[in-house]
Amino acid sequence: MKWTYEGREYLESTDDTDLNTIAERIEEGSQSFAEESDDPEIEYPYKGLHLLLSSLDGLITWLCENDSEIEPNHYNDGEEPVYLGRQKKRALEEWYDEHAIFGVEDDEGEAFKQKWDAFWNHRHRIMHGSPDAYYDENIGVATLFFVGLTAHVVKERYDELN
Incomplete structure (x- = not known):
């Protein structure tokens, strides 16, 4: 939750209206998730x-x-660009690699990349209505983690561009 909060603050500190809107959505989602979990x-x-x-x-x-x-x-x-899931996954993996995210291993030596792949696949099933996809606290906590992590990467990229 702390990483998500910090990531949201980073996004709010930019002059990008889209990132500020996403930051508001993160705040509402985090609060709602905490309330629903309690x-x-x-x-x-x-x-x-x-x-x-x-x-x-x-x-x-x-x-x-x-x-x-x-x-x-x-x-x-609406003339907005549409990126396919495989494009999004590849792009984020490249940015995670650039920021050395995938070099992390857990206590059992399992590569973080494997956990990312499992999360991505489940997220994809949720977003596309798979009857086997489920919403639970474990997915919620993983989502908080990846939102916070990705917000940090976005802020780094934002700083590089400005």
């Missing part, structure tokens, strides 16, 4: 987790839009 009558933290996953997707899209080597797959009716 309420024993709520089985799944839908609202908070959805807002956080949406924020993560927004941050990844921002990275794609600000990378001259990544071309959108197409443009939507």
Whole structure:
């Protein structure tokens, strides 16, 4: 939660209106997730987790839009660029590599990249309505972690560009 909070603050410190909007969504999602997790009558933290996953997707899209080597797959009716999931995943993995994120291993020596892949695949199933995808606290905590981590990477990229 601390990394997510710090990441949100980093985004708020930019002059980028999209990043500021995403920061607001992260704040609302974090608060909602915490409230839903504390309420024993709520089985799944839908609202908070959805807002956080949406924020993560927004941050990844921002990275794609600000990378001259990544071309959108197409443009939507609103003339906004659309990046496919594989483009987003590859882009974020490249930025994580650049910031030495994937060099981390857990106590059992499992590479962080494997955990990222498992999270990405589950996130993809949630976003595309798979009946096997689920919202729970474990996914929520992982999402908080990746939102915070990605916000830090976005801030680094923002600073490089400005």
